[in-house]
Amino acid sequence: MGAIMKWMPASLAGRVYLGLLLLLAIAPFIFQLIDQPFYLDLLSRALILAIAALSLNLILGFGGMVSLGHAAYIGIGAYSVGIASYYDYYDGWLHIALALGVSAVFALITGAISLRTKGVYFIMITMAFSQMVYFTFLSLEEYGADDGLVIYQRSEFPAWLSMESNTQLYYWIFGLLLLTLFFIHRLVHSRFGKVIIGSKFNETRMQSLGFNTYRYRLSCYVISAMICSLAGVLMGNFTGFISPDMIGWARSGELIFMVIIGGVSTLFGPLAGTLVFVLLEEFLSKLTVYWHLIFGVMLVLLVLYGKGGLDGLLKRGKQHD
Amino acid sequence: MDWNLLITQLMNGLQMGLLLFLLAAGLTLIFGIMDFINLSHGSFYMIGAYFCGTVVAKTGSFLTGIALGLAGVFIIGALVEWFIARKLYRSDHLDHVLVTFGLILIFDTLVHMIWGASGMAIPLPAALNGQITLGSLELPTYRLLIIAAGLAVAGLLYVLVSKTRLGMLIRAGASNRTMIEALGVNINRLFLLVFALGAMLAGLAGMLIAPITEASIGMGNDIIIIAFVVVIVGGIGSVKGAFYAALILGLMDTLSRSYLDDLMKLFMSGEYAETAAPAISAMLVYILMAGVLAFKPQGLFPPAGAK
Numbered sequence: 199m200g201a202i203m204k205w206m207p208a209s210l211a212g213r214v215y216l217g218l219l220l221l222l223a224i225a226p227f228i229f230q231l232i233d234q235p236f237y238l239d240l241l242s243r244a245l246i247l248a249i250a251a252l253s254l255n256l257i258l259g260f261g262g263m264v265s266l267g268h269a270a271y272i273g274i275g276a277y278s279v280g281i282a283s284y285y286d287y288y289d290g291w292l293h294i295a296l297a298l299g300v301s302a303v304f305a306l307i308t309g310a311i312s313l314r315t316k317g318v319y320f321i322m323i324t325m326a327f328s329q330m331v332y333f334t335f336l337s338l339e340e341y342g343a344d345d346g347l348v349i350y351q352r353s354e355f356p357a358w359l360s361m362e363s364n365t366q367l368y369y370w371i372f373g374l375l376l377l378t379l380f381f382i383h384r385l386v387h388s389r390f391g392k393v394i395i396g397s398k399f400n401e402t403r404m405q406s407l408g409f410n411t412y413r414y415r416l417s418c419y420v421i422s423a424m425i426c427s428l429a430g431v432l433m434g435n436f437t438g439f440i441s442p443d444m445i446g447w448a449r450s451g452e453l454i455f456m457v458i459i460g461g462v463s464t465l466f467g468p469l470a471g472t473l474v475f476v477l478l479e480e481f482l483s484k485l486t487v488y489w490h491l492i493f494g495v496m497l498v499l500l501v502l503y504g505k506g507g508l509d510g511l512l513k514r515g516k517q518h519d
Numbered sequence: 520m521d522w523n524l525l526i527t528q529l530m531n532g533l534q535m536g537l538l539l540f541l542l543a544a545g546l547t548l549i550f551g552i553m554d555f556i557n558l559s560h561g562s563f564y565m566i567g568a569y570f571c572g573t574v575v576a577k578t579g580s581f582l583t584g585i586a587l588g589l590a591g592v593f594i595i596g597a598l599v600e601w602f603i604a605r606k607l608y609r610s611d612h613l614d615h616v617l618v619t620f621g622l623i624l625i626f627d628t629l630v631h632m633i634w635g636a637s638g639m640a641i642p643l644p645a646a647l648n649g650q651i652t653l654g655s656l657e658l659p660t661y662r663l664l665i666i667a668a669g670l671a672v673a674g675l676l677y678v679l680v681s682k683t684r685l686g687m688l689i690r691a692g693a694s695n696r697t698m699i700e701a702l703g704v705n706i707n708r709l710f711l712l713v714f715a716l717g718a719m720l721a722g723l724a725g726m727l728i729a730p731i732t733e734a735s736i737g738m739g740n741d742i743i744i745i746a747f748v749v750v751i752v753g754g755i756g757s758v759k760g761a762f763y764a765a766l767i768l769g770l771m772d773t774l775s776r777s778y779l780d781d782l783m784k785l786f787m788s789g790e791y792a793e794t795a796a797p798a799i800s801a802m803l804v805y806i807l808m809a810g811v812l813a814f815k816p817q818g819l820f821p822p823a824g825a826k
Contacts (some may be wrong), residue, residue, distance in 0.1 A: 208697045264612065315813075321616070491632075501618045
């Protein structure tokens with residue numbers, strides 16, 4: 199009993215999130231038990247988006263770089279799977295390498311330009327670059343243009359890592375989610391992370407301490423883009439169909455909401471936010487065709503009255519920063 | 520070269536530029552003076568079109584439709600400022616983006632509930648529906664009217680902004696908001712007026728375009744992004760900058776759509792040019808903005824003394 203208690207997080211928020219992760223770990227069995235395979239689909243999609251939202255939170259929340267173009271990296275990841283499969287290359291490692299490589303190069307170039315700007319200009323320039331990606335895929339008729347591209351087969355991995363069945367794919371997603379959470383946790387608490395967070399609050403001070411903040415921020419931007427491209431690889435495998443629609447600026451906007459709903463610059467906030475976003479979308483849209491109205495009103499109220507998102511709600515009353 | 524086609528395309532570009540200007544003028548002032556990012560500015564564009572269409576359907580008069588429509592959008596704009604935007608001027612841009620995205624959802628759904636999912640066609644009076652013939656050139660009367668109206672509003676705005684007391688306050692606000700607050704100007708009233716006027720201009724753009732494209736849900740959501748590009752390229756808070764940038768973007772977009780493939784065929788295979796040209800012309804707008812931001816982040820015509 200004592201040993202278990204030692205592993206128990208002290209705060210309410212920590213316990214809720216630990217419970218959430220345990221629940222997610224056994225979710226496929228629960229859905230099988232109640233014979234609702236559809237929920238597994240829903241949850242898979244939510245967790246893929248959660249990985250993307252976590253990566254966005256790395257730059258948006260911790261780094262203060264509000265990007266309205268992050269969906270472009272989901273697109274790059276998904277098209278890496280799609281285009282490679284189109285030429286009959288099904289090797290999963292190749293897909294992942296391609297996604298990571300292309301997104302890193304694209305993020306390095308566009309980030310180097312974008313990070314010369316600040317605030318609202320940064321929002322607009324990241325949006326501009328993602329729109330360029332959008333129109334590029336829109337014009338590639340070889341790969342379906344606006345009709346999109348069907349992926350007939352999931353990425354191939356060794357048997358013990360296969361993502362053939364939906365449950366296997368779910369555990370791929372869940373595994374990558376855990377890795378992402380762990381990685382971001384370590385990153386944020388490293389020296390690198392401290393510089394990133396410091397630059398968000400007072401860049402001049404970090405510079406006078408001798409840090410080349412531009413390089414730190416650019417590295418952070420590239421890392422975030424690469425994580426997001428992994429979410430794209432999963433998305434391509436999950437939907438089996440990709441189209442430029444995944445990249446438009448409204449998609450990037452949705453990613454921002456997921457982060458905000460959950461709580462910016464918190465580790466688990468984006469995960470909670472994405473789950474709430476996707477589940478709300480699902481259930482409200484079944485309730486009424488006018489569900490966007492409810493959603494819009496919630497957004498307005500959230501910003502006007504609900505500081506700190508869900509994470510803030512859990513931690514309310516406790517001193518934290 | 521087909522000169523008639525070129526002139527027609529120039530007119531189309533001019534028309535698009537002026538419509539963009541009507542949208543961007545309000546956007547740039549709201550942005551420059553209140554430091555407020557209003558993604559839902561495109562909703563005013565849509566609401567204007569639906570208001571106008573409803574009145575035209577009831578009364579049969581296009582002019583009445585425009586007049587009542589403008590009043591309606593002015594009121595909606597004032598309400599949004601009063602109940603929502605006002606509370607957020609001091610919060611960060613992210614909050615603005617979120618709230619106004621929420622407003623887009625709300626307005627789109629309300630329009631859906633009130634007017635239904637299908638679009639609304641707005642019939643033109645016969646007098647405007649014809650063509651004007653100049654030599655071998657046939658120009659649609661209504662398009663000429665849009666251009667004339669756009670130029671007239673631009674002129675009016677110029678007089679308002681540079682010759683009146685209100686304009687002086689607006690310019691002062693775009694340059695240094697804190698200072699005019701310190702000078703004792705009733706800033707709340709100024710903000711309300713600018714916001715509602717901006718909404719009205721966006722509504723006017725929607726009313727003018729609706730007879731050509733018909734009013735539809737979400738019609739403002741694509742063009743608002745281009746209008747933002749206009750604002751950034753022109754310089755935030757600068758009406759003059761918005762005017763030039765809108766014309767540049769309107770002409771560039773229209774001309775590249777009709778001529779870029781020919782241009783590209785000069786140095787690459789025809790087949791490739793035909794598929795790549797439409798995408799590149801759609802991209803040009805963003806390439807221009809990225810270029811401006813990278814080399815002249817304050818925009819081409821920033822307001823005097825802006826930070």
